Amino acid sequence: MASTYDPADINILVVDDEEDVAEIVSHFLKQEGFTVHKAHDGEEALSKANPDIDLIVLDIMLPGLDGYEVCRRLRSRVETETIPIIFLSAKTEEEDQVRGLMAGGDAYLTKPxxxxxxxxxxxxxxRRAGIEESRTLQVQNLTIYEDEYRASLEGKDLGLTLTEFELLRYLVRHPRKAFTRQQLLETIWKDAMMVTxxxxxxHIKNLREKLGDFARHIQTVRGVGYRFVEEDSAQE
Structure with a gap:
């Protein structure tokens, strides 16, 4: 049976000697909520690859030990032999991809x-490793059960309508990002007719009423629309 995870509990090691590439990949993984560590050569990758690392994104053309050798050594260690490894390389030949997979890689992606x-x-x-992303969002004492389409506050069900639930979930999944009313209409209501x-x-008004004091986390952005903030801050 697959286990579920909170992305923040997943540690990913990004190994690439090109710092800008490592930074870009790390940035997008962090946006998804993952905890990211970086290494820029083979020896550093081996030193940072420990049982707390859940997955490695590994370049092949590294200074010193190349990615193939790093992968082989990781697979030879009991404590790291099962860590999933995704090769990310500019080497595009079929034989390179086969070599990477034969070395123990779980996937092979070619740059760009x-x-x-x-x-x-x-x-x-x-997922193939048996780990599924959690379908529960938690912000302080608010819990959103995505599979059940419901939310609770301090353990008490909020009794949200489907639209209120979708609206709350969307805002919570994109903290601090301000959305215009039109953006929310296009995302939540999609092709609904006669909707302004x-x-x-x-719906924001109804949602705030059900959230009570917690409604302070849904802020009105003047001249724009709405956003969700996790921290307790004054209305801007």
């Missing part, structure tokens, strides 16, 4: 590749 594709492969490899921007205001 979009960060979104890397993130998708990270999640897919974690005032509909968003009405």
């Amino acid at each position: 590749v979009s960060p979104q594709v890397i993130v998708a492969h990270v999640k897919a490899v974690l 921007e005032r509909t968003v205001d009405a």
Whole structure:
């Protein structure tokens, strides 16, 4: 049976001698909530690869030990032999890909590749390893049960409508990002007819009433729309 995880509890080691590449990949993984560590050569990768690392994104052309050798050594250690490894390399020949997989890689991506594709492969490899992303969001005393389409505050069910639930979940999943009413309409209501921007205001009002004091986390951004903030801060 697959186990579930909070992305923040997943430690990913990104190994690439090109610092800008490592930074870009790390940035997108962090946006998904993962905890990211970086290394820029083979020896550093081996030193940072420990049982707390859940997955490694590994370049091949590294100074000193190359990615193939790093992978082989990791697979030879009892404490790291099962860590999933995704090769990310500019080496595009079929024989290079075969060599990477034969060395013990779980996937092989060739540069250039979009960060979104890397993130998708990270999640897919974690699933194959029997780890599923948690379908529960937790912010202080608010819990959102994504599979059940419900939310509770201090253990008490909020009794949200489907639209209120979708609206709350979307805002919580994108903390501090301000959304216009039109953006929320297009995302939550999609192709619904006869829906105006005032509909968003009405649902936000109802949602705030059900959230009580917790409603302070849903802020109105003047001239724009709404955003969700996790910390207890004054209305801006």
